[in-house]
Amino acid sequence: MKNGRLKIALVSSHGGHLAELMEVMDAFAPNEYFFITYHGETVADLKPAYFLKKFHDSAWGLFSIWFRVFRILRRERPDVVFSTGAEIAIPVFLVAKIFFGCKLAYLESAAQVSAPSLTGRVVYPFCDIFLVQWEGLLKKYGPNARYKGGLI
Template sequence: MDKICLVSSTGGHLAQLKQIIPILSNYNYFVVTEFNKMSDNNNKEEKYYLKQQERKNILFLYCALYNIIISIYIILRERPSIIISTGAGAVIPICLFGKLMGSKLVFIESFAKISTPTLTGKILYRFSDRFYVQWEQLIKYYPNSVYRGTIY
């Protein structure tokens, strides 16, 4: 059976990712997100935590390096066949390393981005096996994307 990795930063990205968990009840999946009060709930799914990674933070490089190392560890340990992500920046290492190791990559562009693309979306678009936009006007930035409406 396929193992699915659900990966996102916290906040709205994690809230979007949680919207698809109910359709995965018959699959073996785990969640990778940043650690904070929102992500630290007692749900039944297996979780791994990344460090919160904000580009304007003075510790950005340290957090990014930590996230690269933990992402490699997670991919080697879990060997997911599919990675589904809603962004943001902290997810890039796990998505790229997973892709390098043979995982299929599905990216869902953020619900909050109505008319312009995200930096994470622009990076991962090139590597995604399936790329979804939640607003039809984003197709002009991602011509091979799929629009199926929003996940809310």
């Protein structure tokens, strides 16, 4: 934390997950932030940002993503990592928590009405704040999930 402001890593894949992240951007002002997402035309204007290659296409991609994420987080040193999903959150959350002790916050997608997402199930045990947008998901996740209404 510098000058009383948090540094926040905003992590999201493209499409609806990124749209949900952009909907809650006002909540991060006046903190400093940066994005971690996949390469693509729809995200070219995000700044400041780090762009990752999709890692689930090959064994090498799965292996190399961990090192890339480590280098990004070592350079930026965020206080908090926030994500709306999807799978890109998994390596970022795990590296952030294990190696850097970051606080982790996850917002489950509004599309997850009755069942938890795979990403949500993986990151839930590591999260400091885990938000769901449907009250019915509280029972599916457990006592650390929070429902504050539909945020999106």
